Amino acid sequence: MTHSDTSSSLSRRAVLAGAAASTAATAGCVGQLRNVADEDERSQLSLEIKTLPVDSDPYGIRIAQQLRSNLEAAGIDVRLRLVSIGQFTEQVLLNHDFDIYVGQAPFRLPPDPDALYPLFESTYTADIGWQNPFGFTNLTCDDLLATQRSQAGDERQQTVTALQEALARNQPMSPLVVPERLTGVRTDRFTGWDPDDRESTRGGPTRPHNLLLLERADDAADDARTLRLATANDRLTSNRNPISAAYRQEGTLLDLVYDSIALRHSSEYVPWLARELTWVDGDGPPEVEIELRDELRWHDSEQLSDDGQQLSAYDVGFTYEFLQDTSLGAASRPIPTERFRGEISLVDDVTVENASRLRLTFTDTTRSVARRALTVPILPAEIWRDRTQLTTGSNRTSRTTLALTSANSEAVGSGPLQFETAGDSSVEFSVFDEHFLWPPAVSEGAGSTNETESENDWWDSILDGQDGDSDEPVTNRTASQTDQNEQTVADSAQGPEPYAGRPPFETVTMEVVSTTGVVGLVEGSNADATVGPIDTGAVAVAENSANMELVESQPNAFYHLGFNTRREPLRNPNIRQFVARLLDKSALVEESFDGYGTPATSPLAGTDWLADSLQWNADTDPMVPFLGTDGVLSVEDVRKQLRELGYQYNSDNELVS
């Protein structure tokens, strides 16, 4: 740690600079002094790591601290910066102002390898949000990403394997650990949290749509009509815009505020706003006829006129056009949504036939990829068409539209939950009375007698979008049953199983605290379940608690190092590989995740698409093996490696280029 001499002398000056600035009380002064301080450091290689504080994410900082100390051991000057969730979005995803970040992927298990498309496709480098934040440009990967879209079966598997290998060699990001999701729940008011009870639903107990499946506890008090959730993520309190990059991850309660045409349910897609989805036969690109359910309504809002209360095919058509260009032609170049870019890029054309029917024509792809586009949130045209105005600022470097910068405070959707109020640290929703999942006319009791049978029928009829031969190499449990069903119909009288029927609560509240606070709220009977990350210390709390149970569930979004490949020295794939080799993923799982996770080398780890060559074997990373043993870095190997890469050490053992 001989390098610490210089870095501490820098720090001392910076402290003095800071103190001087505080008396001068001008920010410009701080900036100038900072530059002076940086000049002296020019010779040493320097990297910045950004991650969330423990209050928002208990694991990111543990990885970041490990990386920091190993980079420092390699003679590199490291700045570890903690940023809030909002700042992470702004600095990393909007402004690409980072060297390395430690964070979670924007999706849990990728539903389909095509989820990688927006992450790594090189035309997305100028985009913001979770569209290639790495600035990664690689023609081989581009080709593979494009090819897999129109392939099926073994061919596609081979392409996806080649893609994973290319990504692993190039390391635009370095997957580290697929964590297990821990959810703290209590069962004195609501039960049915454990997904084992209903294996077909994927995701943890607090996956938004799983909340609809909860049941009322037998001994619950009569007035227990509020589902109380606790989270460490404060986004919903200030921004409820479903298409803005402010939402890094899937799985927020906004998923229950906005409905989509179809809903992903396990590996299948359930018709949701659609009553009926019909894939048009033909040799050309896929085409789907969408027949909407009757009487779909938007949430009550003063923003909607009397005519606009009904959700129609025009709204759906508008949404698909709008997400492709939120300026609706007003800008010289389209300004697309900051989320769902991969999905939206699959849609080629939209034809609205009448108020309840429309047709989507897709690009050259397969049905099983195309159906992903059916999951985007459908927006009320009347509200969003007034948001096409061009604007600058709002922390985005390029021109943008009001649609993307708006906080969308009122969040008028058509989903099962209607937004009510938000405070500094809490958000409240109510169950939307007029949702199609609980039509008022349905007589109760009918259909419960032959439930199992009708459920099977229903499973046969769910939208699967398979092309004759299966695209999913292993998980095609239901595919064989549905291969023959080119035309899929869901019974319009009922909502889709298993979600139909009113949930056992009238209100949903979400309290925002820290990753430790959420555990306390559930244990202390002030919340029913945690949403999002919780500290692993919760395991000990649950063991000693009579009130709280811990549910372990399906793998969560994987942790990774994101590299800014626009910047030196990370432009060089060898350096990215080198940085990746500074972390012992097995040791991370054991020490930082307390065993709740598995090491990973591919973004498709944990899925059936994982390349054989990237399978984790016997504690060794198949692509970027750790430079050391059992979590302890071999400084000698590290230095040798760096010298081979053309770097040198100065007399202070600092790495210089």
Next chain:
Amino acid sequence: MLRAILLEVTAVVAMFCVVGAVTLVGPSRLAALRTELRPRLRESAPYLAVLIVVLILNSITRDSAQSLSWQIGYEITYLLAEYDTGVVATIQSFESQALTTYFSSVYVYGYVFVLVFPVLAYVALSDRKHFQRLVVAYSINYFVGLTLYILFVAYGPRNWYGIEVGAEAAKVVYENQLYGLTGEDTVNELLTSEVNSRTNVFPSLHTSLSATVAIFAYRTRETYRAWFGIATVLAVSIIISTMYLGIHWAVDILFGLGLAGLSVYVAERYVD
């Protein structure tokens, strides 16, 4: 939820204040207040007005100050961590359940009591200067503190330490806090995380304000002998608790103490 917690804190502190008023201030001074309170407050009205303005400013600008801070502020968590040189970890290595309970109570209830009680005790004195100096010093603490919060963005040790060599101790306390995160301790966690923004770490206002009170208690030790002792013990406990609970770095404490000295110096210079 938060409202209920605040109510509880108010009730507990009010109870301590009543006990303190009877035993420390004494019945005769309290009796005199019946006629004297109004004229005394009127006399100190300008000072009180400044404090109230500062506090209102604080509450209305809290959100915007936060985002302004991210825009123009200087991010210094890594510096605070570096210059802490393991002080926080050392303090946390003495962790025990009893200490955790003690320090978290002191951090919440003790702190509010230390701030509120001297207001009561000094307004009960016929010499108005103590009261006025206290009010001026509070204003300075808040004003300078909030300005520094805008200029510097930093997270406390709790948010910085993952599991790292040397931070084992921090982790132990952290997990033990979790064990204790039921009942009272949940209250404390909620209060500290919600009333105080997580990035308002440098300097420690807990430190500066309780040190300010302790310095004034020293000045008035002839009048309130017991209070000097109590204030000192509480102030020291509060200061240690901020580090023990992983909320502040040692550097925050040093600057907090400096701010306390500055505020008392200015207050005594301008009020006599």
